[in-house]
Amino acid sequence: RPDRVEPGYGHVELAEELPEAGSARAYGVATFHEKPPAPEARRYMDEGCLWNTGIFVWRAESLVREVEEHAPGLAACLPLIDESDEAFFDAAPEGV
Numbered sequence: 001r002p003d004r005v006e007p008g009y010g011h012v013e014l015a016e017e018l019p020e021a022g023s024a025r026a027y028g029v030a031t032f033h034e035k036p037p038a039p040e041a042r043r044y045m046d047e048g049c050l051w052n053t054g055i056f057v058w059r060a061e062s063l064v065r066e067v068e069e070h071a072p073g074l075a076a077c078l079p080l081i082d083e084s085d086e087a088f089f090d091a092a093p094e095g096v
Helices: 038-046 060-070 078-083 087-091
Strands: 011-017 027-033
Touching: 011 038
Parallel strands: none
Antiparallel strands: 011 027
């Protein structure tokens, strides 16, 4: 749970717990508040809202397929990641 007011993060108001999560605890989202002003962030924290931490999970092949379709310049650099050096960052197109 948030331990301080943070207007730089989005805030998530939880809905009901999702039974299909199995042994993990997962909840639906009732409302999302994008980077609220500090007074609203304080209220959301007091009401038990959580921060949007921006953690994303996907299958590698799905990510590569989407990058190839939507950012081919970046996709051309992906093989460089396997070279275990920083060549990927040197070859990545500007604005990435």
